[in-house]
Amino acid sequence: MSQPSSELMIEARAVEKWYPNGFQALRGASLTVRRGEVVVIMGPSGSGKSTFIRTFNALEDFQKGSITVDGIVLSNDLRNIDAVRREVGMVFQQFNLFPHLSVLDNLTLAPVLVRKRPKAEVEKQAWALLERVGIAEQAGKYPGQLSGGQQQRVAIARALCMEPRILLFDEPTSSLDPEMVREVLEVMQNLAADDITMVVVTHEVKFARHVAHRVVLMADGEVVEEAEPEVFFTNPSHQRTRRFLDQIL
Amino acid sequence: MKRLLRRLRAELFATRTDAVLSVVLISLISLAAFGVLRWAFTQAQWAVIRVNSTLFAVGRYPVEQQWRVWLLTALLVAASGATWGLLRAHPRPDRTGVLWPRNDRIAATLLVVLGLWRPWAMGLTVSIQARWWGLVALLLLVRWLAGRFGRRFGPTGLRLVALMWPVLYLVGMVLISGGLGLVTVSPSEWGGLMLTLLASSFAILLCFPIGVLLALGRRSDLPLLRWGSVLYIEFIRGAPLITLLFLGQNILGFLLPGGLAPERVWRAAWVLTFFAAAYLAEAVRSGLAAVPQGQLEAARSLGLSHPKALQHVVLPQALRVALPAMVGQFISLLQDTTLLSLIGLLELLGTARTVMANPAFLGRNGEVYLTLAVLFWGCCAALGLGSRALERRLDPHAVPTAT
Structure with missing residues (x-):
């Protein structure tokens, strides 16, 4: 496992978010992620973990606190938002592949449109990425013709094709059939060996144990516990973490 | 057996x-x-159709200029053949292409039979018969050429299709109305099937972008845009078309910049456009609602700007879902053009009424109305067939079909 550097990639301080209906999803959540680090966020449903990582690429706004991603201070400035999104890739629970485009076109759409790179060059890279996630032979198919696990691997390749410095995973295996979880986790584990920074919301304990540098527990819109995996799972310092672990282990 | x-x-x-x-x-x-x-x-005594066939086709379009309509028909036929062939030459990547699959063979056979038999059965003059036969031959020839050699141009071939039709539409407008060295033929001299097709195609083409913008406006975050769209859509949908047509004849001249709506025909075509746009917007809105929120989020998280995400991710999916409803709108729009006869325009139905008013053809209403029904049915069937073919081509879930 590569060791993270000391350079900060994500710095979120006391982030608070309310929905228009008055519900407060984040109550002062803070997190720092260094370059090359793999951070797993766990926590009960409704704890705000998805909302939290969605603020990192401005899919959700927030009302209080500050977030800096790769040196860019997130504000309501639209140019800032576009800049951040170019650096941050996201993998969703529901894959969210574009069903009207072939697998290859799913990968090439954004680099061609956003980075203005020549299509032939992007396609070459896309083939290499599909090779890497093990589905190059499906490049001409449409997402609807693939299994869930294959779709999620395409989604990972699609995010990688933008060459992001940070990858966010929002419960990437939660809507997969059990036998497909492994193929996706393996791809993610290979990624973690590279230099890329990853923040992963997941319930996969094995992945958190063996791949993460740090595991974070969120509850009620706050970061409760933050520790190395070994400590997190064997000797957590908070009662709340112990209760959570009792439920899932 | x-x-x-x-x-x-x-x-x-x-x-x-x-x-x-x-x-x-x-x-x-x-x-x-x-x-x-x-x-x-x-x-039935079909003489009423034979004698008036030109009138039904183009109305009182000057005889010495009718070659322009024939030329346009030939261009349209060639373009149809080219489109048909090019689409066959460039099947979807996950499907295999055959130059003449079974459906195409049936369609070609029907075309040949109808194209050879019909002009003869109607007892048209030999020169006009020959023209129809020439048109059928042209269609199949271009279809064959495009299908046979279309692959050589690569994806440019498909882009050619998308480019060909708008250009042809402008060429057609010039051919029909004159200008650029051609004698001007005033819209008041247009009529028959030509006017019906002109008015409806004009409205279909223009109501599409307006309708999409209205649908997007109705879902916009900007209150002014949203309420403006809602107000427009609900007002138009609450008023009968015939009222709007009469209203248009009276006030549209003031609303549109000068030169755009001087002629009664154009005023009516604009009213049809604005009318259809409101209904189309609702069809598109249902399509937009069918696209999951995650699609926009995925596109945005990849760095696409909001307009680009709409253009490349959301709208293609929404329009495919809305396609059947939109084509339904187009079909009723085509039929709504018959209302133009009530404001004194001699489109197909208006022409038919002048024919039936002629004492020489007294009591021949059955023949005339049946012909009208068949003509309208033919146009609508063509729209329906085209839309179903498009739907199949765009369907992301379709399994590869053997042809």
Whole structure:
């Protein structure tokens, strides 16, 4: 496992978010992620973990606190938002592949449109990425013709094709059939060996144990516990973490 | 033969109720068909159609300029053939292409039979018969050429299709109305099927972008845009088209910049456009609602700007979902053009009424209306067929089909 550097990639301080209906999803959540680090966020449903990582690429706004991603201070400035999104890739629970485009076109759409790179060059890279996630032979198919696990691997390749410095995973295996979880986790584990920074919301304990540098527990819109995996799972310092672990282990 | 009997038995006479229903329905259908056919071949006097065929086709378009309409027809036919062939030459990547699959063979055969037999059966003059035959030959020739050699141009071929039609539309407008060295033919001299197709195609083409913008406006975050769109859509949908047409004849001249709506025909076409746009917006809105929120989020998280995400991710999916409803709108728009006869324009129905008012053709209403119905049905069927083919081509879930 590569060791993270000391350079900060994500710095979120006391982030608070309310929905228009008055519900407060984040109550002062803070997190720092260094370059090359793999951070797993766990926590009960409704704890705000998805909302939290969605603020990192401005899919959700927030009302209080500050977030800096790769040196860019997130504000309501639209140019800032576009800049951040170019650096941050996201993998969703529901894959969210574009069903009207072939697998290859799913990968090439954004680099061609956003980075203005020549299509032939992007396609070459896309083939290499599909090779890497093990589905190059499906490049001409449409997402609807693939299994869930294959779709999620395409989604990972699609995010990688933008060459992001940070990858966010929002419960990437939660809507997969059990036998497909492994193929996706393996791809993610290979990624973690590279230099890329990853923040992963997941319930996969094995992945958190063996791949993460740090595991974070969120509850009620706050970061409760933050520790190395070994400590997190064997000797957590908070009662709340112990209760959570009792439920899932 | 045995297989056919077995199939008939399985499909029509499987149970006693099935058998009774089948017998009743078959006899009713045969009776009706027999009645219509007997009338068409023994009692009906088709001279009214033959004598007035030019009038039905182009109205009072000047005889010495009618070559322009023929030229345009030939261009349209060639473009249709090229489109047909190019689409066959460039099948979807996950499907295999055959130059003449079964459906195409059936369509080509029907075209040849109709194209050869119909002009002759109508007793048209030899020179006009020859033109129709030439048109059929042109269609199939271009279709064959495009299908055979279309692959050589690569994806440019498909882009050619998308470019060809708008250009052809402008060329057609110039050919019909004159200008650029051609004698001007005033819209008041247009009529018949030509006017029907002109007005409806104009409205279909223009109501599409307006409708999409209205649908997007209705879902916009900007209150002014949203309420403006809602107000427009609900107002138009709450008023009968005929009222709007009369209103348009009176006030549209003030609303549009000068030169855009001087002529009654154009005023009516604009009213049709604005009318159809409101309905189209609702069809597009239902399509937009069918695209999951995650699609926009995925596109945005990849760095696409909001307009780009709409253009490349959301709208293609929404429009595919909305396609059947939109084509339904287009079909009713085509039929709504008959209302133009009520404001004194001589489109197909208006022309028919002038013909029937002629004492020489007294009592020939049946023949005229049946011809009209068949003509309209033909246009609508073509729209429906085209839309279903497009739907199949765009369907992301379709499994590769053997042709």
